[in-house]
Amino acid sequence: MSATVSFPDVVQWAVPLFIAAILAELVWILWSGRGGRYETRDAVTSLIMGAGNVASGILLGFIAWGFFMALWAVTPLDLGTSWWVILLCFVLDDLRYYWVHRFGHRIRWVWASHVNHHSSQHYNLTTALRQTWTGTFTFMMVVRAPLILMGFHPAMVLFVGGLNLIYQFWIHTEAIGRMPRLFEAVMNTPSHHRVHHGRNARYLDANYAGVFIVWDKLFGTFVPEDDAEKPDYGLVQNLGTFNPIRVAFHEWVALFRDLLRPGLTLRQRLMYALGPPGWSHDGSRLTSAEIKRRALARETGAGNRPARMPAE
């Protein structure tokens, strides 16, 4: 297998575009008085998280790259680098992204890494750059293994993954309402992704798509934006700090504190790591399913209120 194939690091080359687009969005909001909100510390935290994500890629990228090249060495398949192979790789990698993203919301070990992307109470182009520093430790690189074993070169797989991330940058905005109907039907858009960032009960665990919203429609996780219910951005329990270190690691700290609690069974420890966010051995916390059930009960007036919350 040839290992000399190379593709540009498109995410790094897109940095000037990111900065220019953020400035344009900010000027538009200041000038027009609509299209979203900015707050200094929130924006700076998001940008530092983005810079840290690039730095962690430079420092830890060799781990995923080594894994991919090991797979490339054993696969007998090589699809080459023609344009249709790159296109097919892009589409299949987007399917890969959908599942990694879904795991990122449904498995606490992966959520511990992804949570920081949802930790802003704002939704603007800086939020797009609020990316993880700890993605390597989720081991989600294994989800890319099938692509490489099918004969897509690792450099190509990372290249299309970069294009996927760049596509997702522009959808983190309130400055765009809805795109034309056909576009909204097939592609991920600002409207669809606003739903994904909403902490409203009805918007939790929805719209995991990267580029093509069709995956959500296919796998039953699509929720359209309801004009009557504006997304409330952030986490179910919002952070009380702008410190990037705490933003990056707070859920890992909470996870390991739970894992190391005395008196738990092995199954309970595994559930704290691999169960859904909000799972607890004594039922003192709420998963997204329970949050939705209670929200529905409040809306319909069917009272089902918890007893006094136990202390941590």
Added chain:
Amino acid sequence: MPLEILIALVVGGIAGIAALTHVAGLSRRRTFDAADKARTGWLREFPDDRVTSVTLLSDPHAALVEADLGAGLVWAMGADTVARRLAGARAARRGDRLILRFPDWGAPRLALRVTEAEAHAILSHLKEAP
């Protein structure tokens, strides 16, 4: 892209955007000048609660909320809000400031300028917490 250019772009970009937002007045913190604002902030985090009383503090960026499922504080997180119950928190008085430490790595500390009466009200809930 050469690393030195990437670093210059990132540092310059962050500094420029920070300066622009600050000059444009986007660094202002939320204030709780009415009980309804504090109640709304609390119910964002604890929608199952029934709020029984709201005490606006002399520090306009925070309020004490009493609810049937437990009392706590709601405070400004930049232009937005965050809330935590007082259960499990520790407090220390430093001059006219009350320093609260929550058992939460994502919301570790809150410093409030409060009067003696306000500090007493907050501390009394710490003692009541289970």
